[in-house]
Amino acid sequence: MSERRFGLIVIGDELLSGKRRDKHFPRVVELLDARGLELSWVRFIGDDAELVERNLRESFASGDIVFSCGGIGATPDDRTRECAARVLGVPLTRHPEGIAELEARFGEPVAQERRLRLVEFPEGAAIIPNPVNRVPGFAIREHYFVPGFPNMAWPMIEWVLDRHYAYLHAPGRHTEQAIHVDGARESDVIPLMERFVAAHPELRLSCLPSTDSDHFALELGIRGPAAAVEAGMAEIRRDVDRLGFRWEAVSLIRRDDS
Structure with missing residues (x-):
């Protein structure tokens, strides 16, 4: 795993009411x-200034790299920029580069x-270029605020990752493997x-039991550095064999090196 943690905040009443389904998380x-x-955490928050401030206060204090989607438009329910400014104790100011982007667009x-409101950011912020309509997002204290529109937000997040965090990139660094264990309960x-977790802190171990009450089964999976995963899964298979359960490898759809 990387030494830095990444978090995601998704803001909007429409998501919590069910009017729209979130697409940002996946x-x-x-x-x-x-x-x-890897993403370490995600939070979904409505357009409630107190909640937004509470969550931003925690995330700014965490030292994590955080992406925030939504709430930076020009309507009264778009409160993210002012909440960030209050949490950081700085005023909102019209960003000169942001104004230049608006002038290039409009x-x-x-x-x-109302258009100038779109580039009122917390003092000290930098802009995040928007390739769709040139209305920028903003960055401050390793928090990256982008629109709620996926077609804008996603390329802006990619730009941040490739421009500011290329030194963390390591495609294929992680992989995962899993086995289906027939007839086993979690208690088994x-x-x-417990032995595996104590011996292999560099790996993440998961156990997903079957919900079919008529037949017991579970999936044991591990994720982490490729070489360690290979050795760790061989160990798990041997331990499952000793317990007398049948197992088979599980084909996982999502892989880091895909």
């Missing part, structure tokens, strides 16, 4: 995965107040798992 996982990186000068493999 896509950000894919964007990180392609670069050998013509010079930008006279409409807990001692096995």
Whole structure:
């Protein structure tokens, strides 16, 4: 795993009400995965200033690299920029590079107040270029604020990852393997798992039991550095054999080196 943790905040009442389905979470996982990186956490928040501030206060204090999608438009429910400014204790200011981007998009000068609101960012922020309509996002303290529109947000996140964090990229660094264990309950493999976790802190071990009440089965999976995964899975297979359970390899759809 990378030494840096990545987080994702997705903001919007429409997601929590069910009017729209989130697409950012799976896509950000894919964007990180392609670069050998991982998402450590995700939060979904409505357009509630108090909640947004509370979560930003925690994420700014975490030292994590954080992407935030949504809430940076010009309508009254777009509160993300002002919440970030309050948490950081800085004023909102109109960003000169942001104004230049708006002028390139809408013509010079930008006279409409509501459009200028789009480039009011916390003092000290840098802009994130928007390849779709040139209305930028903003970056401050390794937090990257982009629009809620996927066609804008995703290339902007890619730009950040490739421009600022290329030194962390390691495609193929991680892999995962899993086996299906027939007839086993979770309780049957807990001692096995406890030994494995203690012996291999560099690997993530998962256990997914079957929900079919008529037949017991589970999936044991590990994820981490490729060489360690290969050796670790061989160890797990031997331990499952000793317990007397039948197993078979599971084909995993998502891989870091795909």
